Amino acid sequence: MSHLCSSSVLRSQLRPFTRHAPKSDASHSSDSRSLINKESSDQYSRPLNPHSHSANYCKMTVAHPTCGTCLREFPAGYQARARHCEVKGHSIPEFECDTCSDYFGDEWDRRDHMDFEDHWNPNSPQCTVCYDKFPTDEELEEHEIQIHLYCADCMRFFRTRNGIRQHLNSRRHRPTMVVCPFCSQTCGTATGLVHHVERGCCQGTALDRERLHRSIKERDPYGNITFKSLEWYQDITYEATDRSWNPWCNAYECYLCHNLYKNLFDLNQHLASPKHQQALYHCPNRSCSKEFTTLAGLINHLESESCGYMRFQAVQTGVGRLISTDRRIEF
Template identity: 40%
Template sequence: MSFECETCVRRFHSYVAVCQHMDALDHWGPIYECETCSREFGSQHAANQHMNAVGHWAPKIECDTCTAKFHTQDAADEHMDALGHWKHYCEQCERKFQNANNLRAHLNSKIHRGTQVHCPFCSAAFVTASGLSHHLETGSCRIAPTLNRNRIAQLIRQFDPHHYITTKQIEYHSSSATSTTYEYEVTNAAYNGAAWECYICHREFRSSAALRQHVNSPTHQQRIYRCPNGTARCGREFVSLAALFNHLESESCGFMRFEKVVKVQRSLTDAMTGNGRRLIQSEAFFN
């Protein structure tokens, strides 16, 4: 009888000898452990057989939130359902969401925010400051139909002499568009069922090509607003007030809390209606 080394081809006459050899040359074969109990096996196959037979596989599917692990996705889902442990989860509504964006949109929706801003002219209610801005900039307000993106830009420029949220453009109606180079693509979303509609000024066009030309005209390309986040040097510029508010509401540059954005919108609309006109004199306006 001979004893085989677990690693090389050498054979020995006694168990003691083979052990000495394997000790000396570190020739012990690998050990395969059960994932649950303390048993060890000479091959992965043997370990697998054992774990299959007695159900000793370690659970591998993790809870999104706590450290619990499960053997099946169903079991993990059941746990996360029961304890509200989904990664993107609204506790109030006991609803889960695919990703962080969807959850944020949900938390910013009417259900959670309620309507916070009202049109100062027609009192239509909006959930976000960008929603109200869009209403006014697109000339959708039936009480103040003369307001549009250009008119609002003029007003806001008037009470933002230090350019905290407006860009420094000497000639607003300038037709030179030499600095801006990118083009907006007109997507099918611009088709309102009857015509191609400009999302900025609401004008309608017969073809997407005509709308494309219009949207890329110098007035529409002009970035009138800038993010007031001076400390972090966000510096992003926007073609509409709605786009600026949308940026602030998204909290992507972390400049303002959502509630604060609504307050700023209120001051701006107050100014538009001539109530409590207050110049934006310093960054304190935003704090």
């Protein structure tokens, strides 16, 4: 057995990685490659040839399968080693090649070796974009999402991380339903539940946008999501008349935001919405300055994970307690 190791300490902790850059392939479409996040890919890339990073590369080259505990070799093959490990309570090397008996100091070096020697298990999951292989379907899915911004289930690329994050948080990928704590009606997301209550549509409670805000503000003395010094003014009611008609645009015009509408009914619906009411909520993330006129707007912002304050699933599980209990609000 020859011991080829240039590092005195084996690295036992798996590091996040993307292996070598995608292999060139004439069949690759330029459109697919243009959507790859090259900055993220380069950040974790390593040379393909294992001999080129000798400062950190740690490899055990052995002629036969080896016990990872006592380092005994088994010329009779893998079954003999398996029987030995079963009897002795030993284990195989943690970072062993899928094909040969070589093993390594960490998972990264193992994968570099299997790339270089083409020693991957033929049934290993393979990336549909760059053709890299992975030990598990979970790692492949994470790679395609994070590096290529690609949803394999929908066979769809996205241009931004926020875009694919919102897509993965949509009903298509998260079929779980949120139940209203007042009337037991099911809603697709936490945003849908809060919107259901704020509009006054819930038959199990008298809450609407104004009453819900008062309830939450009383339970938020430190201003985690409401404005501590904000004085509540009752919502102002606007109503448009025929004088809102703009003959130059051939449409009815909102004199507050100058949006255009085909008929007066649509304009008055717009004016009756919280669009032009005062902001009542803010993001609990101190580094995020976004404000919202409705609680549903705040919840939707948190669901998007755009500021990284909460995970989507945490919002779904916590929204019921937020609107239905008397406990103090804490973030």
